[in-house]
Amino acid sequence: MSPAREVEQAGLRSSRGVEIAAAAAEFRHRTGLSPEVAACAPGRVNLIGEHTDYTEGLVLPCAIDHKTIVVARKRSDRRVIAHALDLNERAEFVLDDLRPQASWIDYLQGVGFALGEQGVDLPGIELTVSSEVPQGAGLSSSAALGVAVCAAWLACWGEGRGTPRRWAEIAHRGESHFVGVGCGILDQFASALSEPGHALRIDCRSREVQPVAFAGETPALLIAHSGVTRALAADGAYHERVQECTEAWAAIQRANVFGSGVRGLRDLVVDDLPALEGLLAPALNRRVRHIVTENHRVVQFCEAMRAQDWASLGSVMAQGQVSLRDDYEVSVPELDALCEIADGLPGVIGSRLTGAGFGGCTVHLVEPGNRETVAPALQAAFQRRFEHPLRLIWTGIGGGAVCETL
Ligand code: GLA
Numbered sequence: 565m566s567p568a569r570e571v572e573q574a575g576l577r578s579s580r581g582v583e584i585a586a587a588a589a590e591f592r593h594r595t596g597l598s599p600e601v602a603a604c605a606p607g608r609v610n611l612i613g614e615h616t617d618y619t620e621g622l623v624l625p626c627a628i629d630h631k632t633i634v635v636a637r638k639r640s641d642r643r644v645i646a647h648a649l650d651l652n653e654r655a656e657f658v659l660d661d662l663r664p665q666a667s668w669i670d671y672l673q674g675v676g677f678a679l680g681e682q683g684v685d686l687p688g689i690e691l692t693v694s695s696e697v698p699q700g701a702g703l704s705s706s707a708a709l710g711v712a713v714c715a716a717w718l719a720c721w722g723e724g725r726g727t728p729r730r731w732a733e734i735a736h737r738g739e740s741h742f743v744g745v746g747c748g749i750l751d752q753f754a755s756a757l758s759e760p761g762h763a764l765r766i767d768c769r770s771r772e773v774q775p776v777a778f779a780g781e782t783p784a785l786l787i788a789h790s791g792v793t794r795a796l797a798a799d800g801a802y803h804e805r806v807q808e809c810t811e812a813w814a815a816i817q818r819a820n821v822f823g824s825g826v827r828g829l830r831d832l833v834v835d836d837l838p839a840l841e842g843l844l845a846p847a848l849n850r851r852v853r854h855i856v857t858e859n860h861r862v863v864q865f866c867e868a869m870r871a872q873d874w875a876s877l878g879s880v881m882a883q884g885q886v887s888l889r890d891d892y893e894v895s896v897p898e899l900d901a902l903c904e905i906a907d908g909l910p911g912v913i914g915s916r917l918t919g920a921g922f923g924g925c926t927v928h929l930v931e932p933g934n935r936e937t938v939a940p941a942l943q944a945a946f947q948r949r950f951e952h953p954l955r956l957i958w959t960g961i962g963g964g965a966v967c968e969t970l
Pocket of ligand 1 (some may be wrong): 610613614615616617618747748749750751919920921
């Protein structure tokens with residue numbers, strides 16, 4: 565275990581102690597029994613590398629302070645009974661009869677499904693979930709839930725807790741193959757494997773992760789929730805983008821213009837783009853241009869972090885936003901406006917939409933001395949143009965998921 569993770573693990577008892585105690589108290593009140601394990605997994609914000617994970621590209625998320633906590637206890641039968649504190653909802657299913665219910669319980673069923681595929685003879689469990697990750701905001705509330713549930717369930721099973729990487733892989737498998745969101749690994753890997761104070765560069769082909777820190781002072785991180793909500797599972801537009809990438813790659817393979825070293829969109833570089841003109845339909849050409857330039861931006865962003873080059877961070881983010889707006893076409897007027905307004909404010913280093921888009925949030929890097937002025941100015945200017953309430957969230961860069969026996 566890395567020193568950073570040890571610190572975070574030790575911190576679970578203290579800093580998360582209050583939330584765990586509250587969830588455990590509710591659990592005892594409801595069941596008359598004490599929970600045996602607690603797991604905690606954060607939401608994430610993606611700094612750069614958007615819509616590149618499902619074509620095996622590069623991404624650079626970091627964990628946010630907002631977390632999902634699960635306390636659980638093994639049952640002697642095969643039922644799973646869950647209570648979501650924030651929603652004040654109870655839901656259940658039987659492990660031998662998994663079927664999507666179009667509800668948050670599907671993420672738990674997904675974990676059961678994926679562990680079942682691996683031959684794990686899971687027990688039923690009773691659990692309480694408490695989450696501060698906003699839903700429908702593009703901050704990976706579902707990945708935080710899946711990762712925390714997986715960690716807690718494996719710990720209840722009793723044959724070892726598994727590793728954070730395994731939690732991520734299982735939660736991803738459940739979300740993509742049971743819930744049916746054809747997403748990449750970005751969210752679950754960020755939630756499970758992030759290190760405190762570091763962004764996480766993930767190579768979505770090799771699945772190698774590399775923590776990357778800001779040299780010098782770390783910029784403050786502001787997340788602006790536009791109030792336009794979206795749900796990935798119901799979001800045909802996300803699937804359409806995944807599909808377009810598959811189609812574009814099939815057309816490129818048919819044309820056979822690149823050598824065998826190009827095994828997917830991920831292997832194309834900016835210099836290859838002119839060869840694609842005329843080969844792909846205009847919309848597909850734009851999608852591929854986004855993927856290729858965005859992978860390059862992840863590399864540039866990491867270099868700028870290491871060089872403490874805030875000007876380059878800002879310009880890479882701005883180019884990313886333009887690419888998401890014009891080439892990938894996943895932005896909405898509210899997100900464009902947030903970026904445009906924020907980038908005009910003194911002390912804002914850079915802005916872009918974060919997550920899948922189609923609503924949700926923008927992320928802004930802010931010079932730490934300007935926190936007090938940026939938030940109210942952004943709020944006021946946004947509210948002059950749009951009616952729905954803007955929610956501003958300052959976050960630190962947190963660590964990944966942890967699990968402990970109570
Ligand atoms: C959602 C998906 C991720 C990723 C992002 C876009 O968050 O769950 O896998 O594709 O959108 O970068």
